[in-house]
Amino acid sequence: MERVDIAIIGTGPAGISAAITATIRNKKILLLGRKELSSKVSRAQEIRNYPGFPAISGEELARKFNEHLEAMGIEITEKRVAAVYAMGDYFALQAGEEMLEARAVILAGGVVQGKPLDGEEEMVGRGVSYCATCDAPLYRGKTVAVVGYNPREEAEAAFLSEVCAKVVYFPVYDGETGLPDSVEVIRAKVTGVGQADGKRIVHTDGGDYAVDGIFVLREAVAPGQLVPGLQTEGPHVAVNRQMETNIPGVFACGDIAGTPYQYIKAAGEGNVAALSAVKWLG
Numbered sequence: 001m002e003r004v005d006i007a008i009i010g011t012g013p014a015g016i017s018a019a020i021t022a023t024i025r026n027k028k029i030l031l032l033g034r035k036e037l038s039s040k041v042s043r044a045q046e047i048r049n050y051p052g053f054p055a056i057s058g059e060e061l062a063r064k065f066n067e068h069l070e071a072m073g074i075e076i077t078e079k080r081v082a083a084v085y086a087m088g089d090y091f092a093l094q095a096g097e098e099m100l101e102a103r104a105v106i107l108a109g110g111v112v113q114g115k116p117l118d119g120e121e122e123m124v125g126r127g128v129s130y131c132a133t134c135d136a137p138l139y140r141g142k143t144v145a146v147v148g149y150n151p152r153e154e155a156e157a158a159f160l161s162e163v164c165a166k167v168v169y170f171p172v173y174d175g176e177t178g179l180p181d182s183v184e185v186i187r188a189k190v191t192g193v194g195q196a197d198g199k200r201i202v203h204t205d206g207g208d209y210a211v212d213g214i215f216v217l218r219e220a221v222a223p224g225q226l227v228p229g230l231q232t233e234g235p236h237v238a239v240n241r242q243m244e245t246n247i248p249g250v251f252a253c254g255d256i257a258g259t260p261y262q263y264i265k266a267a268g269e270g271n272v273a274a275l276s277a278v279k280w281l282g
Helices: 013-024 058-071 132-139 151-161 263-281
Strands: 004-009 029-032 081-086 091-095 098-107 143-148 166-171 183-185 190-196 199-204 207-211 213-217 250-252
Touching: 004 013, 004 091, 004 263, 013 029, 013 058, 013 098, 013 263, 029 098, 098 263, 132 143, 132 151, 132 213, 143 151, 143 199, 143 207, 151 166, 151 183, 151 213, 166 199, 199 213, 250 263
Parallel strands: 004 029, 004 098, 098 250, 143 166, 143 213, 166 183
Antiparallel strands: 081 091, 091 098, 190 199, 199 207
């Protein structure tokens, strides 16, 4: 894939607004996220403070967003970005086995809900991974654990079962799983991760499980783990009024940039982030 001007990560109101503004400014963009858009929007019962829509359901607002994107010829690329690396005059985005390139990046992926697992941050890159497609070859013929926070992660666990000798899946949600028989599903609360005797350990309220690697799969990666060196303030990215981060060429907007968590605020910040990215590129 050729290098784009701006890669936008996230398809909530902030990411969509940034994509629209950047496209109007004649920039080649890559919009990465779910084609179903943000689940936070689509599940909203009624939104009353979005100008032009006195009382609109989240489902209807999401439909309007999609219509706007289609009218402008903006496509959504459904790829999970596991890491963003500054490469000098461009950024490399690791998406599965593929490396995407962009001159600037806008982070609009929302806030990662919940705290990291105990020991998780210390073990990133040392047995804990956030991308099954990226790191599956490292565990060929070995045993891995998958902590899945959403039913969508079951596809990643199923993929790992084709590469690894054994996959143990810990669902962090209710309901039945649709996994193949080759994946062992364990209904236990994961309390932390660690290592001992050359093995990685998944600690649960029902006991410990020794494996070779651990995949923690959430809908979004915490910003500090997504972009090395990025300055954060708790779960948020530190930005100024131009939505600039501490890394030149990286911008952030929407819930990921702080409260209040409002759709209209996110859309406005997406507009500002896109304008700032266009100015920076110039």
